[in-house]
Amino acid sequence: MERNILLTIEYDGTGFHGWQRQPEVRTVQGVLEEALSRVCATPITIDGVSRTDAGVHALGQRATFSGDFGIPADRIPIAVNGLLSGTDREGDLRIIESRQVPSGFHARFDAKGKKYRYMIRNEENMAVFLRNYRYQVSETLDMDAMRTAASYIIGEHDFACFQAAGGTPRETTVRTVTSLDIFQEGEPGARDISIEIAGDGFLYNMVRIITGTLVEVGRGKIAPEQMINILDSHDRGTAGHTAPPQGLYLVEVYY
Structure with a gap:
């Protein structure tokens, strides 16, 4: 059977x-x-x-x-x-x-949403043992600015600006981000920053591009309010860099 x-x-x-x-x-x-x-x-x-x-x-x-x-x-x-x-x-x-x-249940097609976590080590000299599990950013990041920028991402949007080329073509680039939280641990100069994002679906490299854009905000290269224009542009070229893969974790799938 x-x-x-x-x-x-x-x-x-x-x-x-x-x-x-x-x-x-x-x-x-x-x-x-x-x-x-x-x-x-x-x-x-x-x-x-x-x-x-x-x-x-x-x-x-x-x-x-x-x-x-x-x-x-x-x-x-x-x-x-x-x-x-x-x-x-x-x-x-x-x-x-x-x-x-039950027969017919499919892990991907029946999923209601996913949560990802992206880990940043915000210090000048990161231990070599973390190199496969963190994205090292040497400059001290402005957490308040990053949180302000993140608030504009929550909700239903066309996230074409956060989609990398090369993924499976999608019928629509509209997705709903239900939460985007930024936490930090440790003292300034040696701290972990955790970006947790949940939503009903994610485009190719979407979480890594959102992370890279938030890092640019934290560095002062992008103003937090500019996130509105980035989303409205639907243009990948307006967003920040793609954060490297080793900091990304698939945390949970919702049914």
């Missing part, structure tokens, strides 16, 4: 060429499909919610797959994680949860 399984997955994106399966390179989808096919003793293809880029991390990626196999849903994480523990990249990918869902 065919069953439909929903996975919750976490991974360190450093050692992967992104989520999507590609020939001859290591990807999250490729590694998981190979392991699941062995555990389920049948070819498995998974559909993920977010096609994260190389270097991007996930705390709560979701994916579905279906098939006729004997292993109970709640035993799949144990079996797959055990199989992956014997590889030379042990510890950078793990299934957190596996449960059976």
